[in-house]
Amino acid sequence: MTSAGGAAASGVDPHPASVLPHHAAQPLRLAFMGSAAFSLPSLTVLLAAGHEVVAVYTQPPRPAGRGHKPRPGPVHAFADARGLAVRTPASLRDENAQRSFSELGLDAAVVAAYGLILPQAILDAPRFGCLNVHGSLLPRWRGAAPIERAILAGDTETGVTIMQMEAGLDTGPVLLRASVPIGDETTAAALHASLGVLGAQLMVHALDGVAAGTLHPTPQPAEGATYATKLGREEGRIDWTRPADVLDRCVRALNPQPGVWFEHGGERIKVLAADRLGDVSASPGLIVDDRLAVACGAGALRPLRLQRPGRTATDVEAFLRGFSLPAGTCLA
Numbered sequence: 001m002t003s004a005g006g007a008a009a010s011g012v013d014p015h016p017a018s019v020l021p022h023h024a025a026q027p028l029r030l031a032f033m034g035s036a037a038f039s040l041p042s043l044t045v046l047l048a049a050g051h052e053v054v055a056v057y058t059q060p061p062r063p064a065g066r067g068h069k070p071r072p073g074p075v076h077a078f079a080d081a082r083g084l085a086v087r088t089p090a091s092l093r094d095e096n097a098q099r100s101f102s103e104l105g106l107d108a109a110v111v112a113a114y115g116l117i118l119p120q121a122i123l124d125a126p127r128f129g130c131l132n133v134h135g136s137l138l139p140r141w142r143g144a145a146p147i148e149r150a151i152l153a154g155d156t157e158t159g160v161t162i163m164q165m166e167a168g169l170d171t172g173p174v175l176l177r178a179s180v181p182i183g184d185e186t187t188a189a190a191l192h193a194s195l196g197v198l199g200a201q202l203m204v205h206a207l208d209g210v211a212a213g214t215l216h217p218t219p220q221p222a223e224g225a226t227y228a229t230k231l232g233r234e235e236g237r238i239d240w241t242r243p244a245d246v247l248d249r250c251v252r253a254l255n256p257q258p259g260v261w262f263e264h265g266g267e268r269i270k271v272l273a274a275d276r277l278g279d280v281s282a283s284p285g286l287i288v289d290d291r292l293a294v295a296c297g298a299g300a301l302r303p304l305r306l307q308r309p310g311r312t313a314t315d316v317e318a319f320l321r322g323f324s325l326p327a328g329t330c331l332a
Contacts, residue, residue: 026212028107029051029104031056033110033114034075034110034114035058035076036115039074040078041197041199045203045204046110054085054104054106055084055087056076056086057086057087058075058088059076060089061073108130109125109131111130112133113135123165123167128207130164133199133202134160135192136150137177139170139220139224142170148228149226149253151188151249156182159177159180161176161177162175162177164217169227175215175217186252240294241332243296243299245298248274248275251274264329265323270313271303272306274302276299278300279298280293285331286329288327292320303316
């Protein structure tokens, strides 16, 4: 664990596994603001550390399932199961919502993948402000999809930043951060899980340091800022003219959402896992063997796990038994 103002020039801890959860040195009165599964480790660790979570703010239930009935998100369901007070405002710009938040008398608010903009009145209400768990090494990959964008760009590392929030988009000063490598087989799902846990552990330490006055935020550098724009469905369409290593990163970054796919025989077929192959002498999109190796702009890609519409996902061998894609078929 490294303070952003510490001795390390990069401010990045090369050994994030050394960061362990512990009991809070000074229990604080907190609000937790999160919606996605990425948020759950932070809420879990804050409760285990002994902090008083007086309110959980999360996105309102959304229609889901076959009946499209409103269904609480993962944080909402977790909080309900533990008897925590849950609030689901559609916006925090309303004066009543801001007054209600201020009346909580908070020491701090912890924010992790919440999904709503926090107006200045919300940011200013807690004694120590609002602290955010962000899944990148800021200032790289500010914005909505930092984990996926890091994989898509071919970054070799990413991490978690604990940031003191301000009005700008992920521009606030840094309290703590820690890094993790991105390997050739790292998936977005795996990174979401590991960074969620790492961020939770860092947050406990950040709260201790802020409350004790021993940890001070350091402004982000002006250089090196990039923006992780929201993922679009069309980004998952496979363009076989692109190099195989680029398409492999797409498969690893864009599953389960928004998904990677190609069309054939009137069906949109999802590719959930794939493997890169060496160079082949064939036009992009041409299937070059009977195990679904597809020529790309450079190299080839073999889907390993696929899913047809309305079907369960299967490995490539089972898929090919029910859907004919022989060598010589062109998918472009």
